[in-house]
Amino acid sequence: MQTEATPGQADVSELDLVKRCQAGDSEAFDQLVTRYRTRVFAMIYNMVHNEQDAWDLAQDSFVKAWKSIGRFKGKSSFYTWIYRIVMNVTIDWLRKRQIKAGGAEFDDSIQLKEIEPASKTVPKADPLPHQRMEHREIRDRIDQAIAQLSPEHRAVILMKEIEEMQYHEIAETLGCSIGTVMSRLFYARKKLQTTLKDVYENV
DSSP: OOOOOOTTTTTOOHHHHHHHHHTTOHHHHHHHHHHHHHHHHHHHHHHHOOHHHHHHHHHHHHHHHHHHGGGOOSSSOHHHHHHHHHHHHHHHHHHHHHHHTTOOOOOOOOOOOSOOTTOOSSOOOOOOGGGHHHHHHHHHHHHHHHHTSOHHHHHHHHHHHTSOOOHHHHHHHHTSOHHHHHHHHHHHHHHHHHHTHHHHHTO
16 A cells, blocks of 8 residues: 655655755655665565565665665666665575575576577466466466576576566676676576476466
8 A cells, every 4th residue: 555645745856865865864765765665675575585584685775775875876767776786685695595505606608599588488377267276386386496596597587577677777787798698597597497397388
């Protein structure tokens, strides 16, 4: 449920709020947090699949954004800027957990052959009522398969498939080349297609 904006609050521009933040106005930052916290939480939750961890990481991301707000130059939207912070915070957290669990590092040196840039990773369909249970099970399988990917591969899949970002936007967010983004997507899609082979065959 959305709360009503106080008089004059709804028409305050993002850039005005950022300028006030850079002048030390924490109330202006609270307004930015209110505008974007739901989207930020949803993005992180798609990465970590744990509500408490997602809220903690969202909080860490906003704290980091507040400390770094002076470096925001306005060349992109505030959301694009904080998205980059959120993804870096989340990927770093996932990497640390993976290292503790003895997970293997991934390799970006995948050959870019047979890549279909427009291809979708997972089958999508609008279920009829009697199909919902079956589709819930498929969704759970897909979530489990994505959770098995490295943080970097999980990030590009979610940014491309869920956020529907362009290659250059993903590259800018992750601080890597478009070729690296395509390589990671190729690897992630192939791994998911292998893991979910029976799902593809029955959809």
